[in-house]
Amino acid sequence: MTERTWFITGINSGFGRQLTEQLLAAGDRVVGTVRRDGSVADLERRYGDRLVVPHLDVTDVPAVRRVVDDAFARLGRIDVVVNNAGYGLFGAAEELTDEQVQHQLATNLLGSIQVTRAALPHLRGQGGGRIVQLSTYGGLATNPGASLYHASKWGIEGFMESLAxxxxxxxxxxxxxxxxxxxxxxxxxxxxxxxxxxAYDDTPAAMTRAAGDRSRPSLGDPAKMAAAIIASVDVSPAPRRLVLGSDSYRFITAALQERLAEIVPQAGSAAATDWSD
Structure with a gap:
């Protein structure tokens, strides 16, 4: 396999860390951004100059452009750009502060948009590349108590579909x-x-208040998921969506079926609003 170079945001933990570890172990190069300096010092010691770790807060647009430009200038070519940095914001829409709303969208939505926009001139100039956007089943389905998180993910999915x-x-x-x-x-x-x-104590929106309960482990194996993401880069044409986890498949298919069930019966009434002479 040919050595590739990756640009990944938010590698200090989660999928970003898993991707970085697997890619470096396979011989690839990674530019991985972090918000906490020193958080991947063990990987820097182990892999030397095959791992470049700039500090980046994706809500800082000038810094995004500077870090992306520097990465391409330093490495010459970047094959894959992975928008991974992000976080979850849970709570009913009325419970959130204005600052929480703004920061969620600035990070999950606008951060990924700006990283992508900064990379596009370089990707065009080198004749191609792959953009991988980390979303969630919540980019196609919804749960109460996560309206702003869903807004950020539905937004980035619309952006990426059009961008493709x-x-x-x-x-x-x-x-x-x-x-x-x-x-x-x-x-x-x-x-x-x-x-x-x-007011929301006994409503569906309160469900997300238990999101941090460690007694309820998630289904997905992050190492397997990261491996699947890496393998998808070898598939051409690129899969538009990569569903990972049986829970994700279940939630997405149920949401899409429900949406179609609501829309398909409206074929006649939708056509009735067309212009007619």
Whole structure:
């Protein structure tokens, strides 16, 4: 297999860490961004100059452009850009503060958009590449108590679907990854919650208040999921979506079936609003 170079945001834990470990062990090179300096010092010692670790907060747009430009200038070519950095924000929409709303969208949605926009001129210039966007089954299905998290993921999926059609002529392909629950630290280290309002105590939105319960482990194996993401880069044409986890498959298919069941019967009434002479 030919050595590849990857740019991955948020490698200090979770899927970012799993991807980085597997790629470096296989002989690839990684530019992996972190928000906590020193959080992957063990990998830096082990792999030397095959791992470059710039500090980056993806909500800082000038820094995003600088770090992406520096990565391409330093390494010459980057084959795969992985938008992994992000976190979950749980709580009913009314319970969230304005700052929480803004930061969730700035990180999960606008952060991925800006990293991608910064990389596109370089990917076009080198004649192609692959963009991998970490999403979640919650980019196609919803749960109460996670409205802003879903908003960020539904938003980035719409962006990436459209982007794939824009960049296909340049040999730039896009894959959206839809993992279910995984046994990473996401629910514990990468989760922000609202201050509860008593009005929601006995409503479906309160379900997410138990998201950080360690007594309920997730189904997904993060190492297997990371391996599947890496393997997808060898598939051409790129899979538009990569569903990982039986729970993800179950939630997504149920949501899509429900949506179609609501929409298909409207064929006649939809056509009735067409212009007629």
């Amino acid at each position: 059609k824009e960049t296909a002529p340049f040999g730039i392909e896009v894959t959206i990854v839809e993992p279910g629950g995984a046994r990473t630290e996401f629910r514990f280290d990468s989760l922000a919650t609202a201050t509860p309002l008593a």
